[in-house]
Amino acid sequence: MIQKIIMNKIAIIGHKNPDTDSIVSALVGVELFAKVFGEESLAYRAGELNNETKFVLKEIGVQPPLLMETLTGDVSVALVDHNEAGQISDQIDCSKIDYIIDHHKLSVKTEKPIFCAAQFIGSTASLIAKMFFEKNIAISESSCKLLLAGILSDTLNLTSPTTTQEDKELVVKLNEVAKLEIEGFVAGMFAAKSNLEGISIEDIITMDYKAYEMGDKNVGVGTWETTSPQSVNEKKDAIFERLIEKKVAEKLDSLFFMVVDIIGQNCQLYLIGEDEEKLAKSVFGGEIENKVMVLPGVVSRKKQIVPQLTEELNK
Numbered sequence: 001m002i003q004k005i006i007m008n009k010i011a012i013i014g015h016k017n018p019d020t021d022s023i024v025s026a027l028v029g030v031e032l033f034a035k036v037f038g039e040e041s042l043a044y045r046a047g048e049l050n051n052e053t054k055f056v057l058k059e060i061g062v063q064p065p066l067l068m069e070t071l072t073g074d075v076s077v078a079l080v081d082h083n084e085a086g087q088i089s090d091q092i093d094c095s096k097i098d099y100i101i102d103h104h105k106l107s108v109k110t111e112k113p114i115f116c117a118a119q120f121i122g123s124t125a126s127l128i129a130k131m132f133f134e135k136n137i138a139i140s141e142s143s144c145k146l147l148l149a150g151i152l153s154d155t156l157n158l159t160s161p162t163t164t165q166e167d168k169e170l171v172v173k174l175n176e177v178a179k180l181e182i183e184g185f186v187a188g189m190f191a192a193k194s195n196l197e198g199i200s201i202e203d204i205i206t207m208d209y210k211a212y213e214m215g216d217k218n219v220g221v222g223t224w225e226t227t228s229p230q231s232v233n234e235k236k237d238a239i240f241e242r243l244i245e246k247k248v249a250e251k252l253d254s255l256f257f258m259v260v261d262i263i264g265q266n267c268q269l270y271l272i273g274e275d276e277e278k279l280a281k282s283v284f285g286g287e288i289e290n291k292v293m294v295l296p297g298v299v300s301r302k303k304q305i306v307p308q309l310t311e312e313l314n315k
């Protein structure tokens with residue numbers, strides 16, 4: 001089915017390979033635009049939902065955003081949870097971007113002035129919650145639940161080094177309305193995220209995959225967050241094979257894959273070739289065993305992998 005956006009409405013959309021934060025940010029974005037900016041908008045998604053997001057939407061009883069298939073007419077676009085060219089839906093003409101609400105490094109170059117809210121904070125959901133609270137505007141109960149899910153997902157239940165004091169305070173404040181039983185909800189999210197039933201090798205690689213420009217190199221970094229790294233390691237050979245194909249097909253200079261152990265708070269960095277091994281050695285300095293470097297305490301691609309690789313490749 002082809003969805004055409006009605007003229008004068010703002011299309012709110014998160015990144016390709018959407019995660020929970022980018023889906024809830026688009027959904028709650030509609031309430032934000034209505035209440036804070038007085039603008040009509042529609043929520044979209046740039047791809048299929050992952051299992052964690054499916055769990056979240058089912059628990060809260062909210063329909064997913066529409067899949068962005070075509071975008072026609074004189075529309076205005078609001079990007080949430082991303083701004084890097086390689087992560088923007090192929091359907092989007094970048095000259096239509098009028099708003100960015102994000103918590104990643106800024107990389108987009110715009111041709112005109114835009115509204116940009118960006119902050120170092122644990123999730124885009126946190127930033128959206130703040131935008132309501134700062135204006136003393138009430139948030140609906142279902143939006144409070146969605147925002148909580150976004151914060152708890154992106155910060156791995158407030159344990160990731162990307163977590164700020166503000167995130168912790170926002171969880172408490174949002175839960176005054178949402179009244180979620182947080183520990184149980186998070187356990188459900190993590191179980192859904194870790195469940196490999198019906199998940200192909202391709203899914204493991206691409207579900208949380210992002211491409212970056214680092215210096216003059218194109219670098220891909222995929223992540224799989226799980227409570228059971230063993231379940232992924234069992235498929236290591238097949239994952240390596242598929243990663244090598246992806247690197248060639250997408251003309252990447254390097255391609256990394258992180259298996260993040262949410263409970264053990266570490267990451268196994270899969271190193272598919274000599275380029276990756278060399279880079280990982282000089283940037284992270286760990287031991288490589290069977291093409292895997294274990295990085296204790298590393299769980300965040302955004303904070304603990306991408307800036308370090310970018311710095312090295314900018315040299």
Ligand SMILES: [Mn+2]
Binds near residue numbers: 081103122123124
């Ligand atoms: Mn995010």
